[in-house]
Amino acid sequence: MKAVRVPKERAEEVRKLAEKKGVKDRRRRILAAGDFVEIPIIDGSEDLFSDYEIVEQVNPVFSSKMDLKSELKGIVPEEFIPSNYKILGDILMVKLKEEARKYSRTIGEALLKLNPRCKAVWCDYGRVGMLRKPRVELIAGNGSETLHRENGCVFKLDVSKVMFSLGNQAERIRVAKMVDEGEIVVDMFAGIGYFSIPIAIHSRAERIYSIEINPDSYRYLIENIGLNNVRNVIPILGDSMFVTPEKVADRVVMGHIYCQDFLPAAVRAIDGKGVIHYHESTPEAVIERPIRRVEKACSRAGRRCRILNFKKVKNYSPGVYHVVVDVEVY
Numbered sequence: 312m313k314a315v316r317v318p319k320e321r322a323e324e325v326r327k328l329a330e331k332k333g334v335k336d337r338r339r340r341i342l343a344a345g346d347f348v349e350i351p352i353i354d355g356s357e358d359l360f361s362d363y364e365i366v367e368q369v370n371p372v373f374s375s376k377m378d379l380k381s382e383l384k385g386i387v388p389e390e391f392i393p394s395n396y397k398i399l400g401d402i403l404m405v406k407l408k409e410e411a412r413k414y415s416r417t418i419g420e421a422l423l424k425l426n427p428r429c430k431a432v433w434c435d436y437g438r439v440g441m442l443r444k445p446r447v448e449l450i451a452g453n454g455s456e457t458l459h460r461e462n463g464c465v466f467k468l469d470v471s472k473v474m475f476s477l478g479n480q481a482e483r484i485r486v487a488k489m490v491d492e493g494e495i496v497v498d499m500f501a502g503i504g505y506f507s508i509p510i511a512i513h514s515r516a517e518r519i520y521s522i523e524i525n526p527d528s529y530r531y532l533i534e535n536i537g538l539n540n541v542r543n544v545i546p547i548l549g550d551s552m553f554v555t556p557e558k559v560a561d562r563v564v565m566g567h568i569y570c571q572d573f574l575p576a577a578v579r580a581i582d583g584k585g586v587i588h589y590h591e592s593t594p595e596a597v598i599e600r601p602i603r604r605v606e607k608a609c610s611r612a613g614r615r616c617r618i619l620n621f622k623k624v625k626n627y628s629p630g631v632y633h634v635v636v637d638v639e640v641y
């Protein structure tokens with residue numbers, strides 16, 4: 312499934328062009344990925360966009376309203392019909408309003424009917440705690456384990472036990488492509504290998520220490536190392552507050568939105584000079600808070616730092632952003 316990938320400021324121009332030519336794929340949503348936007352187009356219409364970059368859309372978000380509306384007409388009140396959903400491997404994930412819960416089975420069955428390659432529909436109620444465990448409920452079909460492909464990597468996971476944020480896809484490949492040959496990387500919140508696996512596949516890093524505290528995620532991390540046939544990922548089961556190796560790293564990935572307390576351990580992990588990718592969920596009113604926190608942690612450790620980049624990864628909730636700071640520590 313193809314899409315035209317353009318910088319945000321050119322999105323409207325391409326959307327209008329696709330509409331005018333009648334080749335905008337209405338089944339899929341326009342997606343923002345970092346500073347870029349993907350406009351879905353009907354396969355075979357690529358030649359009309361020869362001045363633009365065409366990509367294969369790996370994780371499309373489907374617009375469900377039209378099909379679902381006719382499927383559920385007179386059965387489910389229109390305001391409870393979800394307007395979109397996501398697909399992880401062969402599992403469909405959908406968010407429903409609290410009041411729509413009594414229709415969840417009916418909505419799930421309809422979604423399954425419209426997506427016959429999916430084996431199950433899970434309702435997504437968010438994530439809890441530091442382990443970011445998913446709060447989900449099976450609403451149609453069977454099965455919770457799947458193989459999801461993105462950025463040339465394959466991830467095995469159980470959607471009822473571990474999270475997978477499709478919205479972080481662009482960030483995962485961005486970081487992987489920054490890693491230079493021979494680097495030692497520490498991934499302090501490795502999960503099932505969200506960052507470690509793309510880094511191993513898309514860079515020539517010497518070694519990646521992948522620390523994960525949750526045994527369920529750790530089990531999938533081990534499986535994903537095998538499935539992707541990567542040999543330089545060293546999995547470590549434990550709390551990165553205590554087991555992060557010191558003075559080894561050229562790069563530290565802090566892919567957790569509530570990890571400010573772990574900044575001292577990240578700074579200690581750097582060997583002389585290196586880069587930290589620090590994530591945080593921050594309200595717009597204090598949007599620069601992550602930068603201040605990083606600077607403070609470096610200064611407390613007697614280290615100097617230089618902010619290389621600061622960007623939004625995605626909208627987290629109304630008025631709150633998931634952001635990342637790239638900082639060089641020396």
Ligand SMILES: C[S@@+](CC[C@H](N)C(=O)[O-])C[C@H]1O[C@@H](n2cnc3c(N)ncnc32)[C@H](O)[C@@H]1O
Nearest residue numbers: 442443476479500502505523524525550551566
């Ligand atoms: C939410 S995931 C990261 C998601 C990732 N940023 C992405 O690209 O989607 C964070 C992971 O950190 C793990 N974690 C939380 N606290 C930890 C700790 N103290 N030490 C190691 N891992 C931890 C959680 O179990 C979870 O697997």
